[in-house]
Amino acid sequence: MDILEGLNPAQRQAVETPEGPLLILAGPGSGKTKVITHRVAYLIKAWGISPYRIMAVTFTNKAANEMRERLHQLLGQRAEELTLGTFHAICARFLRRDGQEIGIDPHFVIYDEEDQLNLLKRALQDLDLDPRYYNPKALGSAIRAAKARLIGPEDYARQVTSYRDEVVRRVYGRYQELLAQSRALDFDDLLMEAVRLLRQPRVLAKYQSRYLHVLIDEFQDTNIAQYVLAKQLAGQHRNICVVGDPDQSIYSWRFADLRNILNFEKDYPDARIALLEQNYRSSKAILELASHIIAANKERKPKGLWTENEVGLPPTVAEVYDEQEEAQFVARQVESLAREGFAPGDCAVMYRTNAQSRVLEETFVRYGLPYKLVGGTRFYERREVKDVIAYLRLIVNPDDNISLLRVINTPPRGIGQRTVAELSRWAQARELSLYQALKQLAEGERDSGPFTARTRHDLNSFLSLVEGLAAQGQELHLHDLIQVVLERSGYKEYILNEPDGEDRWDNVLELCTLAQEYQHLEPGEGLTSFLEGVTLVSDVDSLDEKVNAVTLITLHQAKGLEFPVVFIVGLEEGVLPHIRSFDDPAQMEEERRLCYVGVTRAKRRLFLVRALRRSLAGLSGANPPSRFLLDIPPSLVSSAPSGLGVPEPKVLTPAPAPSLPHIRAGDRVRHAKFGEGVVVSCQPSRDDQEVTVAFAEAGVRKLLLSLAPLEKLG
């Protein structure tokens, strides 16, 4: 059978074993995604199983899309019938379809972490607890921890043993009430409620009999709720196939539980185990270095990873002075790698924390190197984008209090803090959503609540706005609907008059463009799926490999990706490993796994960079090299030339080359990236020159003459 071609014996076994529980332990680069994909194809083609009866769970939407695309090639149209997605997306689907069985409205909205935090603050208010003393973030974390372990508010009440628990219990309870009032579910509810849904015998029977096969990727990063869900779904046919690598478990802070993978054999004593140990990704040199790094972990089973790939060049360890030099080192390496045939798009820079991306970005701009940043402030979390989404959510579900509060005075329409506080109190006394309260106030002629005539008028016109938009929601296609929202709410005019209005409006337009993809759906349906897509996407999902630019990415997000050239920066004590892991050996092992994940992304070239000094949040400090670096035998690496200990730092901050054009204010210049512009001013700085250029397209920029690819125009 053609599907089995090109698989090694271990992969083949994993694909061919048709029945019963199967645990695939797969090292990095061993083709585990390929195995899952081919297994699905094989089940359908060789065993005649309907794709309708197969579920495959991935860690990101991107992985799901790629798998669907691949299966489309192998199977054609039938691939569409598969249940394929992240746990969260699949659960949302179940709950929209059958949630009514357990009292969940099919039009529920999904709250992200910001929404959750806002709601938590309201819960604290309701309970008269001071948010400065009871940290909302910590409470949110405690609640998420409970939910990930399927501990509902009632269960939580039974296990209270401290005053802190008691506070959590009360906040948790009120928080859930407020969620219900808004007809909203948070991320963890999606899983917890799906489990509850499947505890209904009728529903369970329906799904259990449907899913003949359940496959789960990245199993090492699942939590208890996800584990239970998988167990429920596979309960009848027991064809559950999980793929994972304990050495790449890096999400314990999201309550992923390694016991899922370690206990799999206990839960399924008849489980077969397949080991995938041949690496197809990395050079021998890189793989050997990776093995040394991970070997220092105590809580692990040793693996015998090997590869037939060439030895390759030894990875480079570079020591630089500070983060500026670090960024320059990376930029110059990327430039010189071009001479070896590596394009910018072949390179990725990985770091522990998002804050580290900034210097890299600035430096790349100065060097005129193209880059793409994954993450940072995410698109859907931008204020203006969330504002528009809030309006759209209200159309689907006007009871969504958090969205209503977000836009009730955005743009300003005379409804200030005071009014909002009064309205909330009035609504809460009656256990009404804010929208319902507005409606009752508008209808009740006598009971005007605590409001003056003028305030009532303002509130009423906001209510009319929402109701008017809601009426349109049934009629208009998504794109037109958004236009109507932007016009009628006054948001367009408002945002354009804000600081950075143009940029922020561009983001709104970007959102409109994304909405186009839902244009083929019916009005109501298009809106619902758009909103769901918007909340459940991640940044990695939109990573475009086709653009030829260096990828800047966190180590966490890099999981599952691969690049010909990888730089890992910030290999210092306190950064990687992060300082918050110092007092917990388990967390320290996770930091090491994180480092291992980064290293094993590299195919051919690997650079490990460490800075002697680094300033974080304004303070600069000297850090010792990362302990992970010390675990690498020196014979495995080559050292890059660096400024450390060298009296002249010129190696890393070059003076302007003599061939550089002499530039004065008023000159016309061309920049590789920004296009043409006029020099506004020149200022000498040390042995360099700082020029300010007004570009026709890119606006006013400050550039260092030595670094910027500037060309003087006649």
Next chain:
DNA sequence: ATCGATAGAGTTTTT
């Protein structure tokens, strides 16, 4: 109610 300024606090990773 709205705007602006100033003080203060928080900085890991994200479906």
Next chain:
DNA sequence: CTCTATCGAT
């Protein structure tokens, strides 16, 4: 350092 929250002035 940067973003947020709160305060005071208009």
